[in-house]
Amino acid sequence: MHIINPATEEVIQEIAEDTTESIQKKYKIIQEGQVAWAAVPLEKRIAAIEKFYNFLDEEKDTLAVDLTREVGKPLQQSYNELNGARQRIQYFIKNSARWLAEEWITEEDATREKIVYEPLGIIANISAWNYPYLVGVNVFVPALIGGNGVLYKPSEYATITGLHIQRLLYRAGIPENIFQVVIGKGPAGQALLDLPLDGYFFTGSYRTGKYIAEQTAGKLVPVQLELGGKDPLYVMDDVDDVSAVAAAALDGAVYNTGQSCCAVERIYVHEKIYDQFIDVFVSEAKKLVTGNPLDKATGIGPVSRKEQIALLKEQVEDAVAKGGKVLSGGGPLSGRGYFFVPTVVVNVSHDMKLMTDESFGPVIGIQKVKDDREAVKLMKDTPYGLTAAVYSKSYDRAENVMKQMDTGTVYWNCCDRVSAALPWSGRKNSGLGATLSYHGIRAFVQPKAYHLRG
Numbered sequence: 098m099h100i101i102n103p104a105t106e107e108v109i110q111e112i113a114e115d116t117t118e119s120i121q122k123k124y125k126i127i128q129e130g131q132v133a134w135a136a137v138p139l140e141k142r143i144a145a146i147e148k149f150y151n152f153l154d155e156e157k158d159t160l161a162v163d164l165t166r167e168v169g170k171p172l173q174q175s176y177n178e179l180n181g182a183r184q185r186i187q188y189f190i191k192n193s194a195r196w197l198a199e200e201w202i203t204e205e206d207a208t209r210e211k212i213v214y215e216p217l218g219i220i221a222n223i224s225a226w227n228y229p230y231l232v233g234v235n236v237f238v239p240a241l242i243g244g245n246g247v248l249y250k251p252s253e254y255a256t257i258t259g260l261h262i263q264r265l266l267y268r269a270g271i272p273e274n275i276f277q278v279v280i281g282k283g284p285a286g287q288a289l290l291d292l293p294l295d296g297y298f299f300t301g302s303y304r305t306g307k308y309i310a311e312q313t314a315g316k317l318v319p320v321q322l323e324l325g326g327k328d329p330l331y332v333m334d335d336v337d338d339v340s341a342v343a344a345a346a347l348d349g350a351v352y353n354t355g356q357s358c359c360a361v362e363r364i365y366v367h368e369k370i371y372d373q374f375i376d377v378f379v380s381e382a383k384k385l386v387t388g389n390p391l392d393k394a395t396g397i398g399p400v401s402r403k404e405q406i407a408l409l410k411e412q413v414e415d416a417v418a419k420g421g422k423v424l425s426g427g428g429p430l431s432g433r434g435y436f437f438v439p440t441v442v443v444n445v446s447h448d449m450k451l452m453t454d455e456s457f458g459p460v461i462g463i464q465k466v467k468d469d470r471e472a473v474k475l476m477k478d479t480p481y482g483l484t485a486a487v488y489s490k491s492y493d494r495a496e497n498v499m500k501q502m503d504t505g506t507v508y509w510n511c512c513d514r515v516s517a518a519l520p521w522s523g524r525k526n527s528g529l530g531a532t533l534s535y536h537g538i539r540a541f542v543q544p545k546a547y548h549l550r551g
Contacts, residue, residue, distance in 0.1 A: 098253060099111055103403070105433055112280055115279050117291075129274055130274025135245075149186070169390050171398050172392075172395075174352070179230055188533075189234075215544075217542065221299075224249065224255075224300055225301050226253075229258045248289060249277070263277075290312045303481075322529045323523065328483055351385065351439050356458065359514075361512055363445075367472075387430060409459075422443050472498065505520070
């Protein structure tokens with residue numbers, strides 16, 4: 098398997114893919130170790146994860162450069178991802194003991210009752226390339242703390258990072274017979290689905306997530322899916338600083354080159370401030386530097402996958418053919434690398450793919466609305482349900498909109514953020530289940546009820 102630098106199209110490294118046989122062997126290795134790992138005291142499992150937390154900081158320079166070379170994100174954003182991953186790990190370190198402790202429900206009656214939390218067993222963590230550290234630690238860290246064995250499949254576009262994760266976990270004291278990396282593309286993922294695992298945790302597209310749910314349904318084991326979104330942002334006419342809101346919305350749309358499941362993908366602006374918002378938004382978009390992600394001046398790197406360029410072009414061309422107007426960008430950069438210039442399209446509507454289909458790139462459509470009612474109608478016009486953001490001076494007015502959103506997360510005067518203390522979940526085509534918070538700790542254990550007499 099060739100690992101390609103999306104900024105240069107050069108082959109960074111060649112790595113052998115796992116076969117069905119090698120994946121089965123890795124599964125058997127973990128089978129031999131999982132029961133013993135579950136018996137290790139919780140504080141010792143947490144201590145190993147704390148060492149991993151420290152190693153991520155100790156080796157951050159190497160890890161950040163390799164992440165940038167492999168997925169194309171600007172170097173500072175790679176450092177940001179590592180810092181963000183460590184913050185999430187810190188949450189698990191501090192809070193896991195509380196949420197995994199046995200709970201006495203009844204202690205005074207003749208029959209005492211308690212709940213004990215036991216590991217699921219061996220789980221598959223089929224991860225994503227856009228934030229390989231962030232979405233990875235959401236799963237494998239609480240899974241390991243909970244006493245599970247993990248077959249971790251990084252995306253084929255983040256394989257080097259996946260191998261770094263394995264190396265540092267081993268260095269931290271996680272046994273090799275508890276955590277194994279599975280290398281490969283679709284066939285490797287299929288081999289995991291064919292194994293008799295005790296849970297499947299996937300981050301990626303709706304199409305693949307739906308397939309995984311269908312393939313594993315008969316096993317009656319937990320399946321969690323963190324999928325995509327078409328996340329709306331609405332700017333009300335009462336905001337105090339239109340320029341600041343426009344800058345925040347732009348960052349929410351193009352950070353990580355727009356390759357975030359919670360990135361702002363469509364914007365609705367009240368007609369009273371629409372023109373002012375557009376002027377600032379477009380002006381700031383034109384200032385963004387697209388280029389070598391290892392250059393400190395770069396704000397927009399390449400998209401990670403070559404095929405995404407064609408999808409983005411199709412969305413922009415479809416919008417223009419239906420009356421949309423491009424005010425900035427509009428297409429890929431010439432030359433080597435998978436670069437797409439940050440693109441702003443106005444005069445948009447929901448008969449355009451740009452406003453209804455997931456983009457996952459630095460393109461954004463901005464639509465004028467006459468009032469909150471129209472904004473809500475358009476925001477809800479989607480099969481996705483991940484996040485929705487509202488900017489307003491009035492919390493009451495914003496809350497009225499947020500309550501109507503069928504999404505796992507809502508934002509007031511912010512966007513495109515995740516907190517380790519809050520559940521990360523999607524509705525409809527955006528996924529099943531939740532990671533992070535205490536929900537994400539208990540997602541990897543199963544309750545056992547004790548009825549005790551005597």
